[in-house]
Amino acid sequence: MxxxxxxxxxxxxxxxxxxxxxxxxxxxxxxxxxxxxxGPSGCGKTTLLRSFNRLIDSTEGVRVSGRVLVDDENILDxxxxxxxxxxxxxxxxxxxxxxxxxxxxxxxYGPRIHGIRERRRLDEIVERFLKKxxxxxxxxxxxxxxxxxxxxxxQQRLCLARGLAVEPAIILGDEPTSALDPQSSQxxxxxxxxLKRDYTIVIVTHILRQARRLADHVIFLYLGELVEQGPAWDxxxxxKQPMTREYIKGLIS
Amino acid sequence: MDRRFAExxxxxxxxxxxxxxxxxxxxLILLTVLLKGLPYMSLDMVTKTPQGGYYLGxxxxxxxxxxxxxxxxxxxxxxxxxxxLPVALYMxxxxxxxxxxxxxxxxxxDVLNGxxxxxxxxxxxxxxxxxxxxxxxxxxxxxIALLILPMMVRSIDExxxxxxxxxxxxxxxxxxxxxxxxxxxxxxxxxxxxxxxxLIAFGRGIGDAAAVIFTAGFTDSIPGSLLRxxxxxxxxxxxxxxxxxxxxxxxxYASALILTILILIISLAARLLARRLxxxxxx
Numbered sequence: 066m067x068x069x070x071x072x073x074x075x076x077x078x079x080x081x082x083x084x085x086x087x088x089x090x091x092x093x094x095x096x097x098x099x100x101x102x103x104g105p106s107g108c109g110k111t112t113l114l115r116s117f118n119r120l121i122d123s124t125e126g127v128r129v130s131g132r133v134l135v136d137d138e139n140i141l142d143x144x145x146x147x148x149x150x151x152x153x154x155x156x157x158x159x160x161x162x163x164x165x166x167x168x169x170x171x172x173x174y175g176p177r178i179h180g181i182r183e184r185r186r187l188d189e190i191v192e193r194f195l196k197k198x199x200x201x202x203x204x205x206x207x208x209x210x211x212x213x214x215x216x217x218x219x220q221q222r223l224c225l226a227r228g229l230a231v232e233p234a235i236i237l238g239d240e241p242t243s244a245l246d247p248q249s250s251q252x253x254x255x256x257x258x259x260l261k262r263d264y265t266i267v268i269v270t271h272i273l274r275q276a277r278r279l280a281d282h283v284i285f286l287y288l289g290e291l292v293e294q295g296p297a298w299d300x301x302x303x304x305k306q307p308m309t310r311e312y313i314k315g316l317i318s
Numbered sequence: 319m320d321r322r323f324a325e326x327x328x329x330x331x332x333x334x335x336x337x338x339x340x341x342x343x344x345x346l347i348l349l350t351v352l353l354k355g356l357p358y359m360s361l362d363m364v365t366k367t368p369q370g371g372y373y374l375g376x377x378x379x380x381x382x383x384x385x386x387x388x389x390x391x392x393x394x395x396x397x398x399x400x401x402x403l404p405v406a407l408y409m410x411x412x413x414x415x416x417x418x419x420x421x422x423x424x425x426x427x428d429v430l431n432g433x434x435x436x437x438x439x440x441x442x443x444x445x446x447x448x449x450x451x452x453x454x455x456x457x458x459x460x461x462i463a464l465l466i467l468p469m470m471v472r473s474i475d476e477x478x479x480x481x482x483x484x485x486x487x488x489x490x491x492x493x494x495x496x497x498x499x500x501x502x503x504x505x506x507x508x509x510x511x512x513x514x515x516x517l518i519a520f521g522r523g524i525g526d527a528a529a530v531i532f533t534a535g536f537t538d539s540i541p542g543s544l545l546r547x548x549x550x551x552x553x554x555x556x557x558x559x560x561x562x563x564x565x566x567x568x569x570x571y572a573s574a575l576i577l578t579i580l581i582l583i584i585s586l587a588a589r590l591l592a593r594r595l596x597x598x599x600x601x
Contacts, residue, residue, distance in 0.1 A: 227488075
């Protein structure tokens with residue numbers, strides 16, 4: 066199986082004011098695989114994820130150095146154009162945040178801002194991506210209803226469809242199932258497994274079992290440092306670092 | 319133990335007292351206006367302009383002031399939204415997070431909010447003299463817009479601060495610019511609150527007398543031009559109250575009643591509108 070790299074991080078350092086949150090991170094994320102970023106809370110998982118689409122920019126008092134290459138373009142370059150980088154990545158947050166508009170408009174929001182106006186094309190896009198996020202059958206009759214009326218699990222799948230609709234190559238998930246009930250979590254996980262055929266997926270999770278279930282590739286962070294990364298099977302069955310062994314056994318958390 | 323219960327009772331009592339005071343003063347004001355004004359209410363009051371000798375108790379009405387106040391407060395509110403909404407959006411969406419400049423803006427709006435309206439009137443008047451303008455609808459609109467701008471900006475600002483940051487991020491993550499996010503997501507999410515803020519500003523604008531006394535002037539005719547003086551309800555009330563004739567003083571209360579009803583109608587309409595707009599708001 067060939068492993069093409071989709072995102073590669075070189076010497077990434079992130080400071081929040083005086084705090085050194087990510088220390089000399091070097092890693093590569095394989096194309097069309099699910100990569101799980103794991104580690105105890107407060108170790109910089111989310112910060113790492115947010116540096117991939119430069120959402121980190123909007124945090125107060127942050128300094129970033131190093132390089133993050135996506136499709137061989139350094140997105141941390143001050144000259145890099147942010148909206149086009151972000152368009153390449155769909156983002157799922159811990160809690161679903163539907164936009165204050167109808168279900169249809171939520172999915173059509175991205176395509177619209179990127180210039181698609183024809184009603185027929187939008188209809189087609191909305192249907193295609195709601196199907197991809199396995200939500201279509203539940204909402205096809207009520208597309209014009211407010212998105213906030215959906216259940217949390219449905220909202221998260223709507224957010225997925227909304228992200229997919231701008232046709233990204235990468236899906237970023239920041240503990241995307243943590244606010245959901247077990248059944249909804251399962252559906253999201255199943256959708257991810259299906260989507261990895263076409264997308265590079267990176268999820269942050271603090272649930273080890275979820276990482277075991279889903280991940281093809283694992284990145285383990287501890288207190289801002291990259292401890293170990295590698296293919297999931299090796300990572301869980303043959304960890305190289307003592308710290309990884311302890312974490313997997315549940316001795317540190 | 320007893321002492322703690324006593325404290326609890328004391329504070330409960332104080333709260334009830336405060337509530338009763340507030341509600342009863344509102345009721346008293348409304349009752350005064352209603353009881354003193356209602357006998358002098360007539361169709362003429364709202365459909366006619368002051369006829370000759372109106373201020374001595376002869377026929378006519380205050381249509382000039384009703385229309386004048388609506389034009390003036392409406393125009394001032396529009397003008398204030400035009401400047402205020404972008405300022406509030408700037409402070410919450412466009413500025414760098416935690417920028418000192420934004421804090422300075424908030425502080426200066428708070429200070430301006432405490433400036434008495436007569437000062438805005440005097441300020442507007444000085445500017446009008448500078449441009450050799452006479453008291454006019456336009457002058458009044460500008461003075462009232464200046465008066466209500468600080469409170470409008472600060473109330474919209476407070477509403478925008480409540481918009482969850484994740485909602486903005488969700489929009490940015492799709493490749494939206496700040497402008498698109500501000501307009502299509504933030505404003506939509508905050509729309510009911512923005513509407514309330516605008517309404518409160520309108521209420522303050524239509525009820526203010528001091529800012530318009532020099533800037534808008536007064537006239538007995540219906541406003542026809544931006545550059546001509548207009549009558550306003552608060553000034554109409556003021557002038558009529560000053561006349562020592564019971565008939566005219568009664569009409570002052572009737573005018574106050576009209577002003578109150580106007581504000582009531584606009585509040586209710588805005589409430590209804592806000593309810594329809596909350597449909598899509600994300601909780």
